[in-house]
Amino acid sequence: MTVHIPSALQSYTAQQREIEVTAATVAEALSELNRRYPGFRFRIVTEQDTVRPHMRIFVNETQTFQLNASIQQEDHVYIVCALSGG
Amino acid sequence: MPSSVTATSGAVTLLVGTRKGAFLLRSDGSRRTWRLSAPIFLGHIVHHVVSDPRDRRTILMAASTGHLGPTIFRSTDAGKTWTEATTPPAFPKVPDGEKGRSVGHIFWLTPCHANEPNSWYAGTSPQGLFRSDDGGLTWTPFSYINIDPQYIEWMGTVQDGTPDGPKLHSIIVDPRNPKHLYFGMSGGGVHESTDGGKTFKTLIQGLDVVEGFDRSTPTMHDPHCIRMCPGYPDRLYQQNHCGIYRIDRPSNEWVRIGRNMPKKVGDIGFPMVVHPRHADIAWVFPMDGGTVWPRVSPDGKPAAYVTKNAGKSWSRQDKGFPRSNAWWTVKRQAMTGDAHDPAGLYIGTTQGEVWASRNEGAAWTCIARHLPEIYSVEAALLGR
Numbered sequence: 519m520t521v522h523i524p525s526a527l528q529s530y531t532a533q534q535r536e537i538e539v540t541a542a543t544v545a546e547a548l549s550e551l552n553r554r555y556p557g558f559r560f561r562i563v564t565e566q567d568t569v570r571p572h573m574r575i576f577v578n579e580t581q582t583f584q585l586n587a588s589i590q591q592e593d594h595v596y597i598v599c600a601l602s603g604g
Numbered sequence: 605m606p607s608s609v610t611a612t613s614g615a616v617t618l619l620v621g622t623r624k625g626a627f628l629l630r631s632d633g634s635r636r637t638w639r640l641s642a643p644i645f646l647g648h649i650v651h652h653v654v655s656d657p658r659d660r661r662t663i664l665m666a667a668s669t670g671h672l673g674p675t676i677f678r679s680t681d682a683g684k685t686w687t688e689a690t691t692p693p694a695f696p697k698v699p700d701g702e703k704g705r706s707v708g709h710i711f712w713l714t715p716c717h718a719n720e721p722n723s724w725y726a727g728t729s730p731q732g733l734f735r736s737d738d739g740g741l742t743w744t745p746f747s748y749i750n751i752d753p754q755y756i757e758w759m760g761t762v763q764d765g766t767p768d769g770p771k772l773h774s775i776i777v778d779p780r781n782p783k784h785l786y787f788g789m790s791g792g793g794v795h796e797s798t799d800g801g802k803t804f805k806t807l808i809q810g811l812d813v814v815e816g817f818d819r820s821t822p823t824m825h826d827p828h829c830i831r832m833c834p835g836y837p838d839r840l841y842q843q844n845h846c847g848i849y850r851i852d853r854p855s856n857e858w859v860r861i862g863r864n865m866p867k868k869v870g871d872i873g874f875p876m877v878v879h880p881r882h883a884d885i886a887w888v889f890p891m892d893g894g895t896v897w898p899r900v901s902p903d904g905k906p907a908a909y910v911t912k913n914a915g916k917s918w919s920r921q922d923k924g925f926p927r928s929n930a931w932w933t934v935k936r937q938a939m940t941g942d943a944h945d946p947a948g949l950y951i952g953t954t955q956g957e958v959w960a961s962r963n964e965g966a967a968w969t970c971i972a973r974h975l976p977e978i979y980s981v982e983a984a985l986l987g988r
Contacts, residue, residue, distance in 0.1 A: 526669060526671055560694070564673065565697055570671070570673050599671040
């Protein structure tokens with residue numbers, strides 16, 4: 519699937535805005551991105567495996583807070599910096 | 605009081621952490637002219653930038669952003685290039701269904717003892733204590749306090765801490781003994797270990813708390829800034845939510861020396877600085893802590909206050925500062941000094957100005973303005 523990277527995290531991905539990964543869950547996709555770009559995951563997900571307060575993850579058009587949410591190879595995963603009041 | 609600390613000389617670099625990134629301010633050898641760097645990690649919330657006096661090249665930076673989680677950036681070339689910690693401070697993962705803690709931001713950085721090169725301590729919000737033994741690349745929880753039920757209770761909740769979250773700060777290492785440690789928690793009191801963190805005990809005797817609360821309960825204590833005198837490590841000073849204090853070990857009782865401040869200024873504030881060699885000399889930067897806690901300079905007239913007799917009396921030092929209508933103050937980590945003779949003093953303001961004194965506070969000059977809100981200022985002697 520394609521993971522869409524917000525501008526705040528593109529310093530990790532050599533400014534790439536879209537990354538192709540193979541994964542069965544959101545958690546696996548984030549782990550793969552963290553393997554390629556060390557430190558990437560912890561900026562989004564806490565040590566308790568919860569999505570950070572001002573970050574959001576969408577699978578296609580559906581928001582999810584479940585890292586074990588299933589994803590298909592044709593899906594798009596969007597990592598979004600929330601519009602936190604400004 | 606005799607001191608074994610020798611005076612330094614040469615160019616000083618100020619490491620400035622702000623709400624919108626970090627900056628380096630480099631002086632000439634006389635500390636008369638200063639050159640401001642470009643912003644470093646512009647937009648990042650930088651709570652603390654600290655150099656390593658053991659190699660004079662390594663700098664660690666505690667950073668986060670409005671959206672992204674906390675991390676630590678590390679430079680090993682005096683700030684030219686930076687790399688990110690591979691394992692930033694993080695609490696242990698708890699089993700599914702249990703409520704665990706997550707580091708919101710890293711607030712405080714302290715190099716470990718001179719005999720422990722590449723080792724650092726970090727304090728966080730929510731309150732936690734962490735250590736790195738590889739120069740800041742990987743961090744692990746330090747000691748038992750992060751998971752100890754008694755400490756968790758003393759740390760309180762978000763509502764018990766400062767507006768930006770409770771903070772573990774003022775991590776101090778005794779230069780004579782790497783196992784002798786202090787730290788402060790806002791709120792949660794002052795704590796001391798003499799066995800390298802295997803055990804800690806409270807050090808809150810003599811400290812006042814907000815009227816009506818129980819001073820025997822560590823949760824009620826709010827140390828703002830604790831400093832150990834480099835030339836006399838048995839003496840510590842403290843700016844607390846409830847006054848200014850001194851303790852001379854082995855005594856376990858803090859003495860409120862802020863009672864000797866002018867009544868209309870009071871003894872509330874956040875930062876405290878001690879002289880690099882003379883343990884009787886210390887500075888504070890008072891803040892209006894009345895009514896609703898405006899957190900500005902009292903009456904809009906900023907000034908440092910110095911004691912030269914361990915707190916028996918205080919003198920106002922405001923030469924060079926605005927005479928009125930200056931509604932800023934200085935945060936906990938935003939006042940520091942160098943070890944020159946005479947010692948330099950430096951403050952960073954909530955309105956983005958850096959002020960310097962080359963003569964121990966006798967006169968102040970603004971050396972940078974229009975920066976973002978300043979969270980921390982540390983003075984360093986960086987190698988070339």
